[in-house]
Amino acid sequence: MEKIIKYLSKYYTEEDKKIEIDPSKFHTYEMNKYDGKILAVDGGSGIVFDGGSRVISKIKIGVVEYAKGKMTKQDVKKYFMLAIWKNDGIIIKLDPDEQITLSNKKIDELQNDARDILERKMINEIAEKEKDAIILSDGLQNLSPRNVASICKTSRLKTKNGRSLIGYLNEFTKDKYKDKLWYYTISEGEYIVKFHTRSKFCYKVTTKNKEVNNLFGAIAYYSTDPEILGYPYPLLKVDKIVRLREDEKQFDNHKLKLLAKQEGVNLEFDENSMIMHDLLDKRAYR
Amino acid sequence: MNVGKVIGGNVGGKLLIRLKSNAKVDVGDLLVCENENTGEKFFLKVVNMQISSLLAQQFIEEMAGQKLEHDEIDYNIFDAQDRFYRMCEAKILKIKRGDEFYPPRSLPNFFTDVRKINESDDFISQAGEIEIGYLRLGREALKAIKTKLPAKGLISHHMLVVAATGKGKSNFARVFLRGLLKLDDYAAIVFDPHNEYYGGKGSKGLRDHPLRNKVVYFSPKYESTPGAERLIISTRDLEPDDFFGIIDLSSTQQEALDLLKRKFKGEWIEKLLGEEIKDLFEMFDKKIARSTLAALRRKIYHALELHDKSGLVFTLEKTDDVSIYDKIKSAIEERKIIIIDTSMVGDDSEKIIASSIVNRVFNSFRYLKQTKPQEFARTPEVLIVFEEAPRVLGSEALANGVNIFERIAREGRKFKVGLCAITQMPSLLPAEILSQMNTKVILGLPSPADRSAVINSATQNISDESVEIQMLDRGEAIITSPFIKFPLPTKIFSFDDILKEDIANIKTTEKDISIGVD
Numbered sequence: 001m002e003k004i005i006k007y008l009s010k011y012y013t014e015e016d017k018k019i020e021i022d023p024s025k026f027h028t029y030e031m032n033k034y035d036g037k038i039l040a041v042d043g044g045s046g047i048v049f050d051g052g053s054r055v056i057s058k059i060k061i062g063v064v065e066y067a068k069g070k071m072t073k074q075d076v077k078k079y080f081m082l083a084i085w086k087n088d089g090i091i092i093k094l095d096p097d098e099q100i101t102l103s104n105k106k107i108d109e110l111q112n113d114a115r116d117i118l119e120r121k122m123i124n125e126i127a128e129k130e131k132d133a134i135i136l137s138d139g140l141q142n143l144s145p146r147n148v149a150s151i152c153k154t155s156r157l158k159t160k161n162g163r164s165l166i167g168y169l170n171e172f173t174k175d176k177y178k179d180k181l182w183y184y185t186i187s188e189g190e191y192i193v194k195f196h197t198r199s200k201f202c203y204k205v206t207t208k209n210k211e212v213n214n215l216f217g218a219i220a221y222y223s224t225d226p227e228i229l230g231y232p233y234p235l236l237k238v239d240k241i242v243r244l245r246e247d248e249k250q251f252d253n254h255k256l257k258l259l260a261k262q263e264g265v266n267l268e269f270d271e272n273s274m275i276m277h278d279l280l281d282k283r284a285y286r
Numbered sequence: 287m288n289v290g291k292v293i294g295g296n297v298g299g300k301l302l303i304r305l306k307s308n309a310k311v312d313v314g315d316l317l318v319c320e321n322e323n324t325g326e327k328f329f330l331k332v333v334n335m336q337i338s339s340l341l342a343q344q345f346i347e348e349m350a351g352q353k354l355e356h357d358e359i360d361y362n363i364f365d366a367q368d369r370f371y372r373m374c375e376a377k378i379l380k381i382k383r384g385d386e387f388y389p390p391r392s393l394p395n396f397f398t399d400v401r402k403i404n405e406s407d408d409f410i411s412q413a414g415e416i417e418i419g420y421l422r423l424g425r426e427a428l429k430a431i432k433t434k435l436p437a438k439g440l441i442s443h444h445m446l447v448v449a450a451t452g453k454g455k456s457n458f459a460r461v462f463l464r465g466l467l468k469l470d471d472y473a474a475i476v477f478d479p480h481n482e483y484y485g486g487k488g489s490k491g492l493r494d495h496p497l498r499n500k501v502v503y504f505s506p507k508y509e510s511t512p513g514a515e516r517l518i519i520s521t522r523d524l525e526p527d528d529f530f531g532i533i534d535l536s537s538t539q540q541e542a543l544d545l546l547k548r549k550f551k552g553e554w555i556e557k558l559l560g561e562e563i564k565d566l567f568e569m570f571d572k573k574i575a576r577s578t579l580a581a582l583r584r585k586i587y588h589a590l591e592l593h594d595k596s597g598l599v600f601t602l603e604k605t606d607d608v609s610i611y612d613k614i615k616s617a618i619e620e621r622k623i624i625i626i627d628t629s630m631v632g633d634d635s636e637k638i639i640a641s642s643i644v645n646r647v648f649n650s651f652r653y654l655k656q657t658k659p660q661e662f663a664r665t666p667e668v669l670i671v672f673e674e675a676p677r678v679l680g681s682e683a684l685a686n687g688v689n690i691f692e693r694i695a696r697e698g699r700k701f702k703v704g705l706c707a708i709t710q711m712p713s714l715l716p717a718e719i720l721s722q723m724n725t726k727v728i729l730g731l732p733s734p735a736d737r738s739a740v741i742n743s744a745t746q747n748i749s750d751e752s753v754e755i756q757m758l759d760r761g762e763a764i765i766t767s768p769f770i771k772f773p774l775p776t777k778i779f780s781f782d783d784i785l786k787e788d789i790a791n792i793k794t795t796e797k798d799i800s801i802g803v804d
Contacts, residue, residue: 069362070364198356221360224360224361226349226352226363237365
């Protein structure tokens with residue numbers, strides 16, 4: 001480990017000196033106590049039954065709405081998705097019915113693609129309906145509505161010499177912009193933004209909204225919750241309601257197998273071909 | 287209005303209820319919830335409260351720290367009502383199925399709505415003649431529901447009234463006595479060391495009640511109090527027993543008192559105090575040591591607070607009047623409340639007054655039961671009210687030997703004589719005596735030792751109510767008794783308020799009036 005750290009230190013001490021940041025791309029902005037609606041959309045998914053070539057997943061797409069600092073609405077749509085191999089292809093069946101097209105060929109990853117599609121669909125519907133509202137997405141890219149801002153919790157953006165751009169900007173601004181809210185323009189519609197002066201984090205934000213000062217000021221107001229300073233609270237809230245917990249997955253797994261049994265089908269034979277890793281993991285934790 | 291939802295609990299333990307953010311719920315509140323599928327109605331009592339959150343403790347601490355240390359920075363807690371909330375622990379008092387009440391052997395369902403009790407819940411429709419207050423919900427009194435105690439049996443099974451100073455012990459006793467006044471089958475003797483029961487200048491008492499013709503008041507200062515009788519006791523009416531267990535006497539001294547009584551009959555105290563020690567020594571053929579006689583003379587003289595031949599209450603002279611004991615006996619037969627003003631005499635003197643009176647009442651009842659059972663059946667139950675009870679029932683007092691109060695605590699119920707022991711320090715009473723006090727009126731008790739003494743000896747399980755007992759405010763009480771269905775949270779009436787109501791509601795006759803204000 002020591003060798004690796006020595007090698008890495010060179011990059012931080014020598015290579016990073018070569019990074020050039022364009023000062024004209026830095027901007028400060030003010031928080032504004034936004035009175036309008038702000039909505040956050042997120043999705044969660046997980047496999048509740050894995051029979052190797054027959055996989056059932058659960059997908060949850062949720063939305064929360066806030067106005068004047070208070071939650072005014074929340075809603076979660078739940079789907080079960082069956083992915084099943086047939087004739088060298090995968091058939092998808094959603095309950096409740098929804099028409100989606102998936103291209104990913106890995107049967108245990110299809111639920112992520114389906115979640116992505118359903119999430120986009122909800123965002124587009126809401127953006128159309130709530131034209132004056134700000135809609136926050138949890139990191140989905142290439143969203144076209146002007147009133148949507150997508151906030152990425154993680155980013156692989158890098159400087160020319162290969163350092164994390166967000167990491168570098170965070171370090172670069174820690175003294176100079178200590179008590180300021182700032183954003184850095186990467187390209188048109190693509191920004192790195194700090195939403196709270198006391199936060200250790202900044203995020204990549206993509207939006208087609210041109211009035212970014214107002215947009216970021218409003219998001220900054222909703223990023224003042226001390227549970228997670230600097231991250232928009234509505235996104236935290238919607239994440240909580242769509243997250244698929246392990247106990248929920250287990251409950252659904254038992255229910256599925258029970259219902260199947262009532263139909264004369266025993267799913268356990270197929271499931272046993274896939275769960276040995278999980279069993280060993282659980283034993284190791286004990 | 288719903289105040290919360292059931293979120294956990296177990297039989298024999300407590301229910302956990304998440305409270306609505308704007309619900310006003312306090313420890314001691316009575317709540318109700320209903321299982322829709324079974325129709326069971328659960329009556330609950332809040333015994334503790336806590337604040338809670340689904341967030342990990344470290345987040346909460348960090349959030350508090352950020353707000354404390356960086357006040358200049360913008361913070362807003364969103365969804366505060368959802369994320370930070372109050373919960374309460376409640377014990378199940380009773381379950382109602384149909385019209386019947388049952389012990390708590392079942393539980394409400396998850397997420398059952400919980401509301402506060404109200405007058406339509408007929409929760410407290412218990413029998414009882416003596417109204418003592420209102421049903422108390424935490425800090426509030428539900429004035430539509432009056433709490434009552436049944437007099438029959440409760441009196442002779444003894445009562446303990448406990449509270450710290452200023453929490454309303456005497457007020458409760460006056461309210462209870464006011465209840466007895468309205469009944470025809472009960473009498474009471476009140477030893478009043480602070481002269482606060484009868485009433486006087488600036489304070490209301492039983493003499494102000496429309497039924498004051500049922501009150502008899504004995505006081506050394508009888509001349510200045512209209513309607514009062516003189517409190518005077520001739521030493522000729524005293525017995526050695528009146529001193530045993532009351533003042534500190536060795537067994538040798540007790541035997542000596544018996545010998546004096548046997549030899550001099552009614553004049554035994556006059557002789558002890560009047561004769562020369564050497565003569566007494568000779569009169570008893572040197573069987574009683576000079577030192578014993580000298581010690582007895584000193585103790586009895588001081589205890590009776592005599593100055594020459596007479597003191598404020600006791601006198602060596604033979605009184606011409608009917609003795610106080612006979613007057614009290616008659617008053618008991620007439621079902622009256624007898625108040626003895628002992629505010630001007632010392633502690634030992636007061637105890638001897640009380641001991642001598644109570645001895646005679648107890649012995650006459652006992653004699654009556656043994657010899658004339660039919661007549662005994664017609665006698666009223668008598669309540670003896672004694673303040674600062676550890677003076678006669680405390681472990682230290684009982685070290686002096688058995689006294690009449692302890693005897694009544696053990697045997698009184700057989701002879702229709704009950705004690706109402708009032709104290710602010712129940713922990714000074716032995717556990718056995720405490721357990722004999724079947725009805726306990728518990729007002730605020732801040733001392734843990736006193737609380738645990740009362741809780742451990744209560745006839746109903748009130749171990750969960752310790753926090754509530756600690757926090758009870760003036761006039762707020764919990765009453766436990768085998769004669770009521772569950773520990774009764776009560777806001778005791780203010781005597782002055784209830785007196786006004788009685789004056790407005792009870793018609794008095796000229797004869798009645800003349801006794802109190804002559």
